[in-house]
Amino acid sequence: MTRIGLEIHCQLTKLESKLFCSCKAEYRNLEPNTNICPVCVGLPGSLPMLNKKAVEKAAMISLALGCKIPEQIGFFRKNYFYPDLPKNFQITQYNAYGPTSIGSDGKIEIEGKQIRIRRIQLEEDPGRLVYEGKSMLTLVDYNRAGTPLVEIVTEPDFETPKQVRVFLNVLADLVENIGVGDPYLEGAMRVDGNISEGDGNRVEIKNVGSFRDIEKALHFEITRQQSLVERGIEVAAETRHWDEARRITVSSRSKEEEQDYRYLPESDIPIVNIKSQTVNKIKDQMPESIVAKRERYITKYGIPAQVADVLSSDRFYSDLFDKSHNEKNAKEVSNIITTDLMGFADTREKKLELKISPQHISDLADAITTNKITRNSGKLALQEMVKTGKSLADVISSLDLGHVSDVGSIEKIIDEVFKEEEKAVAEARQNPATINYLVGKVMRKTKGKADPTTTLEILRKKLSS
Ligand SMILES: [Zn+2]
Known part of the structure; x- marks a missing residue:
């Protein structure tokens, strides 16, 4: 039997500042090493200050995944040496004794299967290494060092790579829905998978950036391990990485054990007490869940389950739906969004370029339901509206889309x-x-x-x- 567990690193991209200093959390598209300060590059004498909002956002993820929030959380130093880690330790959380990480013992159901969440921890992202191909140089950019990250650790409850992919999509939608991150940004959600066959050793595949690739990497790894077992060769416990170009996993080093990291309490950051009132306040601030939203769309507006699935799982489009429809045209608005609009704008970039107002969508739905315009013409009108931002009336007259019914x-x-x-x-x-x-x-x-x-x-x- 195949057993797969995941560790997912999810950036809290909606925060203004880094986890322990006031540098910007948004590090993308900046000149290298311009978004740094003594704290995030770990200069001697600098003191970290915990970002309270980051704790709240991590607690939101914990709650959304059904985790328990402890009364006290604490931080640890995870020691290892790597050029992207300026302090030679990463500030993270660890469940050893006393104060623990921000969440534990959660679960989430996908396709009728329960996936247990072991732990959720708040930690800092390291910097980034940039490989200059021609010159054989490796450069380091610390702009990302110290940006807030949540690590989600599952139990080894997955049996197939497909289950993993479905889970990751659900998780990404959930993170986007509660407004803590933008998982579809490059590098915003990175996955490690550990995988074992039967009683064999565990192999870890590190740092895969896309959901499609983790699925492929796991497939490859299952085949590799099964063929070793068939030939009577023991699978080595090791860390491997996914070689995108060759589509194989490659051994990178023998696996570290937890004791190799010499976890030490981070004494520069005091223990944080989390009162139950605070947890309740965070619960109140959380937006409607995807499941509740889906239910509302079906029961209140009679939207078919499949359409409600698609609509509720996308925060951008469900927000647009909620702002666009009225009591009468909800079903037509859901049609326009899920069949036409999602077709034009199927990537994050295209979504952001849409020049559409909720009023435009509502007008269009009314025009279709009252037969002022055919569904076909409606599609053309929508295409023009999202490109130009013009009103429906303007688009109908400029494209001559008026209905012929005489x-x-x-x-x-x-x-x-x-x-x-x-x-x-x-x-x-x-x-x-x-x-x-x-x-x-x-x-x-x-x-x-x-x-x-x-x-x-x-x-x-x-x-x-
Ligand atoms: Zn800083």
Whole structure:
């Protein structure tokens, strides 16, 4: 049996400042080593100050994953030597004795399977190494050093790489929904997977940046371990990394044990007491959960379960939905967002570029439900609105998308189609099921503007006469 456990590093990208100093938490797109201070590069004599908001956000993740929040949390020094770690230790949390990490003993259900969360800890991210290919130089950028990170450790409850991927998607949506991070930013969610076959040794795959790659890496690793076992060779306990280019895992070093890190209490940061009132206050501040949102969409608006799934799991689009709809057009608004809008803007960058206001979406839904515009034209109108930010009325007139529903004009077009499509007309007289072909021709001639119901009625009348 395959057993997989995960350690997920999730950046708290919505914070203003780093975990222990007032440098900016946002380190991306800055000149190297410009977002640093004595604290985050660990100069002698500098003293860290814990960012209270980071503790609150980490507590939110803990609560969302059903973890217990302890009455006291504390910080530890995890000692190791690596050029991206300026202090030669990382300030993190550790459950040894006394004050513990910000969360433990949680669970989350995915596809009917329960995944237990062992521990959630708040810690600092190290800096970044930049490899200069040609010159063989390795440079170091400390802008990221000290930015707040939450590590989520699961029990080895996964049996397949696919379960892992589903879980990671659910987790990413959850982190985005509670407004603590932006998991779809590059490097904002990194995964270590540990994996073992039967009673064999555990192998850890370190620091995989994309969910697709962790799934592939785990697949590779299962095959590798199973083939070793079949040949009677013991799987070595080790750390491996995922070589993206070659699509294999490669041995990087023998695995460290916990004692290798020489955990020491971080005496520069006092123990933090967390009162139950504080936990209750944080609970009150948490936004509606994805599960509750989904339920509301189904029961209150009659939105089909599949559509409600897609809509509720995306914070950006569910916010847009909640701001756009009224009592009458909710279902149509959900259609527009999940079928059309999500199709145009399927990446984070494209989402941010959308020039759409909730009013525009609501207007469009009203126009479609009252037959002022066909669904096809609606799609074109939406495309234009998100590109230009223009109102629906402006877009309809500039693109000439007005609805054709008067019988006279549709009859004229049908007459044209009848002349051009004699064979299809004869066939439709024999076999009414082929009528859709003719409907399609009318739609093409009117660029999708003809009212489908009227078109069908007139077509049927003409065919039977
Ligand atoms: Zn700093």
